[in-house]
Amino acid sequence: MTTQSIAAASCLRAASAAASIVVKTIDTEHALLAKSLSEVLMDSKLASQLLTKLQALALTTTALLLTSRESVNQILGDNGGHGFSEAVFTALRAVIRRLRLVCELPPCQARRAPIVFTAPHTLELQRDGCVTHAREDYTGTIALRLADLIGGAYIGWATQERDRVKALINNTGAPDASNRDPNYLRDDEQRDSPWFNALRSAREQLGAAVLREEGRTVVGYLHVDVHGTRDPPVWEVD
Structure with a gap:
């Protein structure tokens, strides 16, 4: 094989890999947007039509989270579509954020401890005015296994x-700006944060299970937020 053919083959493989990343991102985005619309809109036909319109206009879930309702409605209106009411738009945003998370609780009979494990940094996150926060490998697996071991709950991405974010970074070099780091929120974001809502829900369900199964009232809960570091340096021993 000549040098030119090797170079051409390498370029072809790189192009194929890039195309695969783009397709994967699109497929995941389509599924997330479709499920979000179906949860918010009772009319399945309307949800399907709106999904087609949003995708044709490149209004992704990220765009819907970062763009004002007025701007989204103007784009839809300029292209023959109908705008969102404030209530529907607010609900859609909340569902999109919730579906980006997973909240796992053990079966009712296995809920033995009012403890919630979280792993918020299993993907890269942008922080206001700071550099991108790196992914903390294995923290999600550790948190999930600890929750399974003791009968607690797990919340993570x-x-x-x-x-989706991994494919996005491979394609653009940056994570999704609409994903908020729960450890780095403004005060006004905390009440509506999907992470805080998931924590409240897990706490209530775990407490109710302990009361039902063991007949004791839960007076306190434990939240274990799992973090890690990538390739830590080796320090000299004192």
């Missing part, structure tokens, strides 16, 4: 969201 959904697998499809981690895959």
Whole structure:
């Protein structure tokens, strides 16, 4: 094989890999947007029509989270579509954020401890005014296994969201700006944060299970937020 043919083959493989990343990102985005619309809109036909319109206008879930309702409605209106009401738009945003997470609780009979494990950094996250926060490998697996071991709950980024962000970084070099780091929120974001909502839900369900199964009232809960570091340096021993 000549040098030119080797170079051509390498370029072809690189182009194929890049195309695969783009397709994977699009497929995951399509599924997330479709499920979000179906949860918010009772009319399945309307949800399908709106999905087609949003995708044709490149209004992704990220765009819907970062763009004002007025701007989205103007884009839809300029292209023959109908705009969102404030209530529907707010609900759609909340569902999109919730579906990017996973909240796993053990079966009712296995809920033995009012403890919630979280792993918020299983994907790269942008922080306001700071450099991108790196992914903390294995923290999700550790948190999930600890929750399974003691009968607690686990909250983290959904697998499809981690895959979507990974593909996005490979394609653009940057993570999704609409994903908020729960450890780095503004005060006004905390009440509506999907992470805080998931924590409240897990706490209530775990507490109710302990009361039902063991007949004791839960007076306290434990939240274990799992973090890690990538390739830590080796320090000299004192």
